[in-house]
Amino acid sequence: MVVLSKIYTRTGDAGQTALGNGVRVAKHDARVQAYGTVDEANSTIGLARLHATGEMDEALKRIQNDLFDLGADLCRPDMAKDHEAGYVPLRIIASQVTRLESEIDAMNTKLEPLRSFILPGGSPLAAHLHLCRTVSRRAERLAVELAGVEDVNPEAVKYLNRLSDWFFVAGRIANDDGRADILWVPGASR
Template identity: 80%
Template sequence: MVVLNRIYTKTGDHGETALGNGARVAKHSMRVTAYGTVDEVNATLGLARLHAKGETDEALARIQNDLFDLGADLCRPDMARDAEAEYTPLRVTANQVTRLESEIDTMNKTLEPLRSFILPGGTPLAAYLHLCRTVSRRAERLTVELATMEEVNPDAVKYLNRLSDWFFVAARVSNDGGTSDVLWVPGANR
């Protein structure tokens, strides 16, 4: 359980922060950058949810919760020592990745195949979902970079990869089933 009875601690005043295992690292470390960017995805998702309803909003709420799981996963290095931890560290699972894939497949069945690239935009929800897509791609790139330096849960990387695809397809669905997609016209303004 998390108890936040004090919001500021002053422990980060010199440019360091604590990871989930208690280790202190620079706030600009790649690990902090990766999970901080996952937090940015979650914040942009909060904006998207202002325009979502019904099943779409429920799916976005599940993803927001997953993103906290992902942040918890990324802020806890040294997976090999998970068994020694005082409590079992939270890790993203293959089931979370599979759920995204299933939802992508279900949404995509309702859409016509693409014949052009799509410009971010359309309905307000679609525009915000495209923003979520681009920020999640950045989070994925940073997490992949982190994985070249330190151990990272492979399911965390897969989750981020599927998530940007989920946002893309959900944006199309939110654009009136793709009929309001804004299509790229190559060289239109030459």
């Protein structure tokens, strides 16, 4: 359980922050960039949820919770050391990735195959879901970059990869099951 009795601590005033293991790093550290962008993606979902109802809103709520798990995962390096010490930190697991895949497959059954790329937009919900898609894709790029130099849970990277796909398909669902998608017309404004 997290208890926040005081919001500001002044410990970051010199440009550093603490990771989940207590190690202090620069606020522009690659790990902080990755989990900070996951937090940004979560905030964009909050905007999308202003326009979502029913199953879509419930799915977005689950994803928001997953993204807190993902942030906790990314902010805790030294996976091997944790297990040696007997501490099991919160990590994204394969079933969370599989759930996204199942949801993508279920949504995709309602859609006609694409014959062109689509432009982000359409309904307010679709436009917000496309923003969620692009921010989560940036979070994925940052997590992959981090994984190139430090330990990162591979399931966390997989989750981010599936998540941007989830938002793409959900955006089409929000556009009247793809019927209101705005298609890209190559060279249309030449």
